[in-house]
Amino acid sequence: MRIIAELFLTFAKIGLFTFGGGYAMIPIIENICIEKKSWITGEDMLAVTAIAESTPGPIAINCATFVGFKKKGIPGAVAATLGVTLPSFVIIFLIANVLDNFLEITIVANAFKGIKCAVGVLILGAALKMTGKIKKKPLQLTILFVATTVLLAAELFSLHFSSVALIVAAALLSLAVSVIGGKPGKAGGEL
Amino acid sequence: MMYLELFAGFLKVGCFSFGGAYAAIPIIRDVVFSYGWLNDEMLSYMIAVSESTPGPLMVNLATYIGSSQGGFPGALLATFAVIFPAFLIMLIVAALMSRVSGNKYAEAAMQGIIPCVTGMIFATGCRMIAGNIFTSSFGINDIRFVIITVLLAVLYFCPAAAVKKRISPVILILISGILGIIMFGI
Numbered sequence: 001m002r003i004i005a006e007l008f009l010t011f012a013k014i015g016l017f018t019f020g021g022g023y024a025m026i027p028i029i030e031n032i033c034i035e036k037k038s039w040i041t042g043e044d045m046l047a048v049t050a051i052a053e054s055t056p057g058p059i060a061i062n063c064a065t066f067v068g069f070k071k072k073g074i075p076g077a078v079a080a081t082l083g084v085t086l087p088s089f090v091i092i093f094l095i096a097n098v099l100d101n102f103l104e105i106t107i108v109a110n111a112f113k114g115i116k117c118a119v120g121v122l123i124l125g126a127a128l129k130m131t132g133k134i135k136k137k138p139l140q141l142t143i144l145f146v147a148t149t150v151l152l153a154a155e156l157f158s159l160h161f162s163s164v165a166l167i168v169a170a171a172l173l174s175l176a177v178s179v180i181g182g183k184p185g186k187a188g189g190e191l
Numbered sequence: 192m193m194y195l196e197l198f199a200g201f202l203k204v205g206c207f208s209f210g211g212a213y214a215a216i217p218i219i220r221d222v223v224f225s226y227g228w229l230n231d232e233m234l235s236y237m238i239a240v241s242e243s244t245p246g247p248l249m250v251n252l253a254t255y256i257g258s259s260q261g262g263f264p265g266a267l268l269a270t271f272a273v274i275f276p277a278f279l280i281m282l283i284v285a286a287l288m289s290r291v292s293g294n295k296y297a298e299a300a301m302q303g304i305i306p307c308v309t310g311m312i313f314a315t316g317c318r319m320i321a322g323n324i325f326t327s328s329f330g331i332n333d334i335r336f337v338i339i340t341v342l343l344a345v346l347y348f349c350p351a352a353a354v355k356k357r358i359s360p361v362i363l364i365l366i367s368g369i370l371g372i373i374m375f376g377i
Binding site: 015016017018025051052053054055056057058059060061062065066069070074077081084085087088089091092093095096097099103106107110111112113114115116117118119120121122123124125126127128130131133134135139140141143144145146147148149150151152155160162163164166167169170171172173174175177178179 | 203205206207208209210211212213214216217218221225232235236238239240241242244245246247248249250251254255258259263266270273274276277278280281282284285286295296297298299300301302303304305306307308309310311312313314315316317318319320322323335336339340343344347348351357360363364366367368369370371372374375376
């Protein structure tokens, strides 16, 4: 029981003090779970980060679930995941209830006009960062180009286009190319 | 019915957001607009609020939208839906450990998913910036939006090109808020 409480509190602390989402959490999780508490090994952490990148959902949740499970099975996983989620849930829930009134204050509304511009820049920055990680092979570059164009065209002509369908299509295409090319895992290498 | 929509919508986000917080934004936009939960303006405000408060962006957005649509139960349901797929998948992976991570077919599929998601994020960024700068009839909206966007882009991207280090998103949001107050208030 003590370890469950400790998992919950530790991950609540991690959730409360990390700004900037999942990637910002990784060094802190490493520091606490590997160095201070020895809950997992450095190798475990590398594996989790790799798995987190190829599974959907928030990276922080992946990490918390993994560490919790390693330490205390399913109850541990539940405790750590709840812990890492709770602080942001409480904070955002409180903000949600005052935000509309808050936006009616002129100075706040003006600030948010500027902030709106920052969000666009941040999203573009995230895309550029991810482009750096893509393999520069014909298949990958084609998918990148087609996905961008299709979504922009859909917006321009006010068509509805499901992004989920796009993701599934890209996954199937890459899979098909790798199977036909006979080199699974090296998709696009033979194009 | 509304609770069911919140649950289904955020389950979809939780299942298909590969590649971190910003990868989830195009899908969240999709879901949010198709149910008519928020407009573009409120969504970008909420992204900024989520960046400036602790915790994962997806969880923050789910909590906010859930709460704005269905109060406390809505917030709870949306947040649960967005984290559940990651929780379940990780549980399975942790139990089997490493047999999945080296899987060739999973690897091949990811080789297609990552560039696709990157393209989606690109398109979303362009749409949001264009939405601030242009009116719906392709005229310039307000020159002040253009000036702020250019200033922020220079601030954010130039240090990255020069010293390979970016200023943090929270700092950029703070600066943008100050710029907004100065340019639209005076």
